[in-house]
Amino acid sequence: MDDLSLTALFLALICLIALSAFFSGSETALLTLNRYRLRHLADQGHQGARRARTLLERPDRLIGLILLGNNFVNIMASSLATIIALRLGGEAAIGIAAGLLTLVILIFAEVTPKTYATLHPERLAFPASLIYGPLLKLLYPIVWFVNLFTNGLLKLMGISPNDSQGTALSREELRTVVNEAGAMIPERSRSMLLGILDLEHATVQDIMIPRNEVEGIDLQDSEEEILHAIRNASYTRMPLFDGGIDNVIGVFHAKHALHVMLRQGLEKEQLKAQLRAIARAPYYVPEGTRLYQQLLNFQRGKRRVGLVVDEYGDFLGLITLTDLLEEIVGEFTTDPADSIPEIHRTEDGSLLIDGSITVRDLNRALRWDLPTGGPKTLNGLILEYLEAIPEPGTSLKLNERPIEILQTADNGVKTVKVVARAARKARALGTERGAVD
Structure with missing residues (x-):
């Protein structure tokens, strides 16, 4: 070192x-x-990604190699700085040189490159992998020797270096990734992906048509009533009863019923027999079935309609393939808030909401976040919160959502009102997310 000039020492230090x-x-x-x-x-x-992935398969070796090189050059830099200090100012300058070197390394060799690497990891990692591959082979004996001790210490702490934690994402972590994807995933596609993830959380009971809203045909009715009901049916597939909704004997397609009746000349005395003939045996679905599993069940069984029953076999409601698909793709309409029959807008911008609306439909239409783990309807949620049937005019907040109860009955809440201010906020949020208005 005594033969080297200060210029050479400074260049080596740099x-x-x-x-x-x-x-x-x-x-x-x-x-x-x-x-x-x-x-x-x-x-x-x-190629750069392949090399980097190979290096990261054994992170203990990669970290050992990097730290071996980093510590070696830092110690060499410290030694050169000491020599330069002795030549320039003697022993008194060693402390100053140590302080200056620490500051230089901190700024130029630590904070700046690590910040850049954090912001643009691929720009540095892929070229670096080209160097680390051959360097690891060259220094493998030293790296192996260092890892022998470090891995031994890890094993004493109950940690195996070969048991690296998997990178698989949980459902909630994947939801966060989708939500934060921003412009990389269109809003519509993002909503569909989140809908697919939600299928594992919800059950058929959450989205079924409740029994009091099920449209069906009772064979005990007169032929005229049956014909009128079929002609004015809101749904293409309808359950067939015999003596009441609790005695479902099948499900038939309204279009097929009309075709059969037209071919037979609408002979009323044969109508009930014809309906029995075209009705398909009912397909029962337990109320706790997950939506994802039910979607697979519909696919396997070539079914489109299921009758939801409880643990005692009592009929609770109807689940259709369309309901399931809407959980993924959204309502088959342009404006969820205006398309849901339980929600009506008033002239002042407020919303009148039927108490029978499901909490999931309300959350989807207004982009609210009411809890879905308990009661399935808004009426049930209000009754659980108040622990009594309220009087008309009662105001309350559900998850910071102000609502006013307009109509009640002996068995629950019929109609609630969301005041204009809250309704405008809901519409604005829905517009921002591409859901409402």
Whole structure:
């Protein structure tokens, strides 16, 4: 070292600081790479991504190699700084040189390269992998020796370096990824992806048509009443009763019923027999069936309608394939708030909401976040909150959502009102998310 000039020493010190910056920045870049994007690029044939993925398969070796190089160049830089200080100012300058070197390494070899690597990991990680591959092979004996002790210490703490934590995302983590995707995923596609994730949480009871709203045909009615009901049916598939809704004997397609009756000349005395002939045996669905499982069941059984029953076999409601698909793609309309029959707008902008609306439909239409784990309808939610049937004019807040009760009956809440201010806020939020107005 005594034969080297100060210029050569300064140049060597600068080179060592640059190497320290490379090791620090590349370490951060490699360890902050998006594992899913890395896997995608590697599968697409990106050579840098493939090299990086190979290095990250054994992170203990990669970290050992990087720290070996980083510590070596930092110690060498410290030694050169000491020599330079002795030549320039003697022993008194060693402390000043140590302080200056610490500041230089902190700024130029730590904070700056690591910040850059965090912001643009791929720009540094992929070129660095080209160097680390051969370097790891060259220094493998030293890296192996270092890892022998570090892995031994980890095993004493009950940690195996080979048991690296998987990168699989949970459902809630995947939901967060989809929500934060921003412009990378269109709003409509993002809503559909979230709808698919929600299928595992909800059950058929959450979206079924309750029994009091089920439209069906009772064979005990007169032929004229049956004909009128079929002609004015709101649904294409209808359950067939015999003596009441609790005795379902099948499900038939209204279009098929009309075709059969037209071919037979609408002979009323044969109408009931014809309906029995075209009705398909009822398909029963337990109330606790998850929506995702029910979607698969519909697909396997080539079914479109299921009768929801409780643990005692009592008829609770109707679930259709359309209801399930709307959980994924949304309502088959342009404006959820205006299309749902339980929600009506008034002239002042307020909303009149039927108490029978399901909490899930209300959340979807107004982008609210009312709890769905308990009661399934707005009426049930209000009764659970108040623990009594309220009087008309009662005001309350559900999850900070102000509502006013307009009509009640002996058995529950019939109609509630969302005041104009809250309704405008709901519409504005829905417009921003592309759901309402």
